[in-house]
Amino acid sequence: MTTPTLHPVRFDAPLVNPSPSGLYGVTTWTNDAVPRWLASGVQVRPHNFGGESAFGVWAASWCGDPGDELKDGDRPDPETTPFDPITVWAFDSCDPTPGSQEEVRLRVRQNMRLLEQVAVEREIAARLIADAPAGPAPADLVSALGHLEAELAKTNTTGFIHASAGVAAAASAANLVIRTGSTLKTPLGHTWVFGGGYVDGLGKALIATSPTFGWRDEVAVRETISAENNEFIAIAERSVVVGWETAVATAWLT
Structure with a gap:
């Protein structure tokens, strides 16, 4: 008597939502109906940074000769380097039966939902490092964050701290993470951006x-x-641009 072959029961894993941490959740998005920026990217014109040369403290006497004291300066250069578009895509294929077609469409959309943010973070990491001024010698996490918060304090603004997701546990252990709703803050109120794409990037x-x-x-x-x-073949794709007004500072961990 031939023993029948028993096949395993197939179970389709339920779809999960992307992680709420990372770059996308804290970015201010502008969804253009007609994205005319795709070919050449986006150039962000600064309005809040770079004005140091047009500001000063008056040092001449109130009623005396001002001498070389002049109230003038230069406007920040608006011709910043454009942020290039990034095109992300997902592929799937199966037999052309109606049920398989629906599964293929579902799979490419879910791959985009889960993998897009990580890919974009990984792509822009090089631009982050290139734009930010070089930092001090590598240090421990507390000293590194202290340097970044000091540089941001000089601008009198609150900003973002981009870091590998692998840094989050150490930052939390050192009491450097304060949860505000779904947002993670530093002791001075800057926003942590712990990205999965930043792990390698x-x-x-x-x-x-x-x-x-x-x-x-x-x-x-x-x-x-x-x-x-x-x-039956399906490809899901979109183009994305992420930019910032200025990159303020860099710090390296030992």
């Missing part, structure tokens, strides 16, 4: 920036049938 670097702005189009799902391979 930033490594041991911590970058302080002004708040981030984002532009993105809707996710487009394009599909086709490959008759010669008897396949």
Whole structure:
């Protein structure tokens, strides 16, 4: 008598939501209906930083000769380097039966939901390091954050601290994380951005920036049938730009 072959029961894992931490949750998004910026990116014009050369403390006597004391200066250069668009995509394929087609569409959209933010964080990490001024010698986490908060304090603004998700546990253990609703703050009220893409992208670097702005189009799902391979194919994609007004400071961990 032949023993029947028993196949395992198939169970489709339920869809999960993306992590609320990371860059996307704290970015101010502008969803343009017609994204004209796709080809050349976005150039952010500074209004809150770079005005040090047009500010001063009056040192001449009140009623005397002002001498070389002049109240003048230069406006910050508006011609900043544009932030380039990033195109992210997801692919899936299966047989062309109606049920399989629906599964393929579901899979590409879910892959986009879960993987997009991490990919964008990883892509912009190099720009973060390039834009931010070089920091002091590598130090422990408390000293590194102290340097970043001091540099942000000089601007009299609150900003973002971009760091690898691997730093979050150490920051919490050192009482450097204060939860405010769904947002994580530093002792002086700056926003922690613990990104999954920063694990590889930033490594041991911590970058302080002004708040981030984002532009993105809707996710487009394009599909086709490959008759010669008897396949239904779908690709989900969108383009994204994330930028900031200024990168304030860098600190490195030992």
